[in-house]
Amino acid sequence: MVQIAPQETPGRFGEESVMTSPTEMLSREHALMERLMISIESMIASIANGENMDLRPLHRAAMLMKRVGSEHHMVDEERLIFPKIETSGRHADLLRTLRLQHDKGRAIIDRVIDLTEAGGVDTIGEMNEIVRLCMSFIVMYRSHAAVEETILFPALYDFATNDEIMNIQAIMRGEEEGLMKDQKFHNMMDSLAAIEAVAGTSDISRFTPR
Template sequence: MGSSQSPEVRRRDLLGLSAAAMAGGLPLAACGGSVSPVEAGASPSASGSAAQEQEAPVTPPEDLMREHGVLKRVLLIYREGIRRIEGGEPVPAQPLNAGARIIRDFIQDYHEHLEEQYVFPRLREAGKLTDTVSVLLLQHQRGRVLTDRILRATGASATPRTGDRRELVAAMAAFIRMYEPHEAREDTVVFPVFRDVVPAKEFLRLGETFEDEEHRRFGQSGFTGVVGQVADIEKALGIYDLARFTPRV
């Protein structure tokens, strides 16, 4: 299934991206692994007395939807890879491989596992969205196939031949095209119906189950640590600055 590397090992691997950033004209400081508490989902006042207050529970849909935010950011990484390759630039293999490993470990082996174990069965039991669930499950399978192709094309032993570049671009484009509507349908249709069919007490227990599984798989930093990994890749590619995406009008 997914990579056996811990998030900490993968995060250290990303330090190697600084060399790629320097080759692209980015300052070395841009590859720093830090991410602000606000960007990682923490409140600016989450220190002192505020930190001692009991945190509001994170509901299962909120948990799944913020994980979709990680997916969206990796899709932006894939888009940048496509832009560079189609523009005749060198393949940014290391950042793309790091992004694909996050997709495999965090999205497919963890996030989609939660959906398949807890969300989709409850919808089917309730007779809700059964056709949609079947399509989503098939897309999970196809997503794994595409991720395998991206990992192979960007691995350390991969050679940047013309045919391989085309296959890599096709795999990333197909992944983006499928997962943008996939996650949008889950956020706007699947998760609201899921909330409706699950009793309130069980709903709260599921939130605790999701959090426990997150920390079991990804350590104490959990979601925040994964967001930091994504930020490292964005900085290496020069797409971390949010202002870059503001159009001139």
């Protein structure tokens, strides 16, 4: 009789299994960012309809997007993933576009953080700018992540050796563990559920077609 060892659970953000590949870790971060975008989209819809003008939850969502996306996820891609594929000479145009979109995304998130910091705005123009910026980020980043998942991430395994993949994975695991030791960041991660509750997106049954 052959005994099959149980698979090690992949773990949550900051508690990644040694079996979790670098691209799987990045994919899960994409999913975390997607949850934030779904919440932001819902909050923006309420703002556009004049139902809720309290911008503090949107500010918290943008701050978490900055910490997870701009300062962590995008940096890992730029430092560990993109260069390995660039050395192959493949996907040069795509990589230039992805880098440009990272820069645009960072600028958008920073502007949203500035506009929402006070919890409200003084003019309709500022409110319209917030709506426009958030929606432009969401449209861009959903396409961006989908292309990375289906084209760029698989390409990594064509050009990187097993040792290089393992080294990238070890670096990424260490960074996530370090982030989770930062209490401020830990609190921000814990606030995701609260953000979704305010946005009305915590119950996924609401998205089931009637």
